[in-house]
Amino acid sequence: MIKRLIIFCIILIPTNVFALIEVDITRGNMNPLPLAVSPLSIDENSRKSFEKILKKENIGSEISIIVENNLRSSGIFEPLSKDAFLQAPDIANLKPRFEDWNLIKAQALITGKVSYVSERLRVEFRLWDILAGREIMALAFTTVPSNWRRVGHIISDKIYERLTGEKGYFDTRIIYVAEEGPKTQRKKKLAIMDQDGANNKFLTLGNELVLTPRFNPTSQMVTYLSYFKNLPRVYLLDIETGTQEVVGDFPGMTFAPRFSPDGKKIIMSFAKDGKSDIYTMDLENRIVERITNHPSIDTSPSYSPNGKFIAFNSDRSGYQQIYIMKNDGSEIKRISFGNGIYGTPVWSPRGDLIAFTKLHNGKFYIGVMRTDGTGERLLTENYYQEAPSWSPNGRVLIFYRETKTNAKGEGFSAKLWSIDLTGYNERLVATPTDASDPSWSSLLGN
Amino acid sequence: MHIGLVISSVLHGTLIFVTAMSLPFLAKKPIDIPPIVSVELIQIAEKTNIPFAPKAKKIIEKKKKKKLKEKEKKLVSEQAPPKKVKKSKTQTVVSVDDQKKKIDNQKPEAVPLPDKKPDIVETKKENKQNPDKLDKDLTPKSEHEKEDLFDSNKLERFLVDKKKEDRAIEKLKKNDKTTQDQDPSLVGNKLTATEEEALQAQIFHCWTPPWGMKYVPGDMLVSIQINLDPNGNIEEMEMLDHKKMNIPGKQKFKALAESVRRALLACQPLNVPSSGYERWKKIKFNFDASEMIEG
Numbered sequence: 001m002i003k004r005l006i007i008f009c010i011i012l013i014p015t016n017v018f019a020l021i022e023v024d025i026t027r028g029n030m031n032p033l034p035l036a037v038s039p040l041s042i043d044e045n046s047r048k049s050f051e052k053i054l055k056k057e058n059i060g061s062e063i064s065i066i067v068e069n070n071l072r073s074s075g076i077f078e079p080l081s082k083d084a085f086l087q088a089p090d091i092a093n094l095k096p097r098f099e100d101w102n103l104i105k106a107q108a109l110i111t112g113k114v115s116y117v118s119e120r121l122r123v124e125f126r127l128w129d130i131l132a133g134r135e136i137m138a139l140a141f142t143t144v145p146s147n148w149r150r151v152g153h154i155i156s157d158k159i160y161e162r163l164t165g166e167k168g169y170f171d172t173r174i175i176y177v178a179e180e181g182p183k184t185q186r187k188k189k190l191a192i193m194d195q196d197g198a199n200n201k202f203l204t205l206g207n208e209l210v211l212t213p214r215f216n217p218t219s220q221m222v223t224y225l226s227y228f229k230n231l232p233r234v235y236l237l238d239i240e241t242g243t244q245e246v247v248g249d250f251p252g253m254t255f256a257p258r259f260s261p262d263g264k265k266i267i268m269s270f271a272k273d274g275k276s277d278i279y280t281m282d283l284e285n286r287i288v289e290r291i292t293n294h295p296s297i298d299t300s301p302s303y304s305p306n307g308k309f310i311a312f313n314s315d316r317s318g319y320q321q322i323y324i325m326k327n328d329g330s331e332i333k334r335i336s337f338g339n340g341i342y343g344t345p346v347w348s349p350r351g352d353l354i355a356f357t358k359l360h361n362g363k364f365y366i367g368v369m370r371t372d373g374t375g376e377r378l379l380t381e382n383y384y385q386e387a388p389s390w391s392p393n394g395r396v397l398i399f400y401r402e403t404k405t406n407a408k409g410e411g412f413s414a415k416l417w418s419i420d421l422t423g424y425n426e427r428l429v430a431t432p433t434d435a436s437d438p439s440w441s442s443l444l445g446n
Numbered sequence: 447m448h449i450g451l452v453i454s455s456v457l458h459g460t461l462i463f464v465t466a467m468s469l470p471f472l473a474k475k476p477i478d479i480p481p482i483v484s485v486e487l488i489q490i491a492e493k494t495n496i497p498f499a500p501k502a503k504k505i506i507e508k509k510k511k512k513k514l515k516e517k518e519k520k521l522v523s524e525q526a527p528p529k530k531v532k533k534s535k536t537q538t539v540v541s542v543d544d545q546k547k548k549i550d551n552q553k554p555e556a557v558p559l560p561d562k563k564p565d566i567v568e569t570k571k572e573n574k575q576n577p578d579k580l581d582k583d584l585t586p587k588s589e590h591e592k593e594d595l596f597d598s599n600k601l602e603r604f605l606v607d608k609k610k611e612d613r614a615i616e617k618l619k620k621n622d623k624t625t626q627d628q629d630p631s632l633v634g635n636k637l638t639a640t641e642e643e644a645l646q647a648q649i650f651h652c653w654t655p656p657w658g659m660k661y662v663p664g665d666m667l668v669s670i671q672i673n674l675d676p677n678g679n680i681e682e683m684e685m686l687d688h689k690k691m692n693i694p695g696k697q698k699f700k701a702l703a704e705s706v707r708r709a710l711l712a713c714q715p716l717n718v719p720s721s722g723y724e725r726w727k728k729i730k731f732n733f734d735a736s737e738m739i740e741g
Binding site for chain 1: 650656658704707711728733734738
């Protein structure tokens, strides 16, 4: 009884309770994350070996420059100037003095070591969280020395993934149409390069017109359109083996072949009898199947990443707009309703957005909208630009932009540009010639 | 004579043609594409990973020593023998060398966080967030908004929203029963609007969310509780959803949570009021990136 009374009294004693203060934060800034990319340290013997093989004075610095450039180009990170670094690369790699890196306002640090082991290149790298004062990732790569640029891209991808939670896009290639000559007599060649513009190679000689190269999302295979004796032919090119084959000759005009997400089909449009419909072709048995059948012009089909739906543009409403339908052609539904003409819809690899080109009041826009047509955002505006292609992580778009010619017909150029989903990080992608129709590969993988 | 000349000419012509066509510079070159060379990848984190940050370690050491002293004091007053086991426990945390030896068994990305009661706080968080979500969901998003027949995620999202809506209504019903005066949590222990705005403005400059990341409903809110010293410096930090950070497939949440942690560490000392330390020594921040990421 007494016990119960005591417990009752304890309950009744007023306690001085300060309830937890809660603060809601719903806004953040868009400043890139400041990080330090320390040059990868290298011992003297390894340095000499690599200098002999690769003709590069310090391969450690070269790799770190690739990482730095990749991260800077993403717009999400701001690599700090190496002049401000207080700690030497070899010591920083073992145990960084976080105070020193904190002093220059770095929030993350990348250190590493390069060595020559059994005639192979071994690269170790570590990612440090400066504010928390701990290592958050450490990996090592071994490969042939000539593959050093790729190691830089893989390191960039790993850092990007660890800090953003999404896969990177640096270890990728871009296939595009290289253009040379006056505007009326353009020589168009198929070309391929790394996403940063390095290792550019021309794949065709330019004797035949090539158009719309597109990467297979699952492999290093490319489909493109080429005119042979004024007849459009769809080609398949295996980047790994260099072999190519003709998928087929098609009647009338053929447009924009594109792979299905599993890489087993090609979807494209044929123009026939004044109308254009969408067809698929099974690459195993070469059976062609009609998907749309409408007296309008249906073009630019693009599969959703799960392969269940197709986005395309059609003028069935009177003006060219974006539509989506099931992969069998049923349940067609218009999703673009804004002012202007919409075209070249491309479904994002992560499935949440559709990129498009829009023409309104004489200007071209590259934009994105949700798959139900809501949330339209125009990312960039210019005199003429089109053909957006997604990076494999669905965060960046590459497209081409043409400049106006002057009264004499001079000054024309076509260049590749990239822009991220924020719309703030627009960059020129360097190519040796004029360029159009870019397509981004998936991650090269291992 | 003539026939022989013709035959000879034809044969010579054929020979010249065949030779010309087989010359190397006329042959079609195979496509020269740089090969994709494989790269071997090795995890080396377990060899060097340092589990505790020096700063955090110092704080933990300090706290443990303090606790130990308090315990020892108590024990002395009761004349009880010191417990050897507990002492040795604190010593293992202090030694850096020992840590290095022990890290082999640790996961490289494990975040050392104190074991508190996340479950209780999680329910609090959900209740708090739901009315906002409900309001947002009830407002029309845009004039072009239409039903989506095809997005299979839409139905899932709708079902999640429905759940949240129910919870929000439940909370509203509960709140109806008590007035503000009766609610002890609302008496004299909130930051004023100006104080809260000052904090929000300061953190705005420090917080860079992972822009452009995919919107994942339910993974856009990070709650973090901090203990502050009187100068506004962070003494202790507890990620309330820290378990979620290490779940496979929650990399986006982890990246968001880490951006939050970096923001608070970079922002300290926080803009807290000059008086009333007891009131604000513990603050729970709810970082909600939904609006920013969803757009």
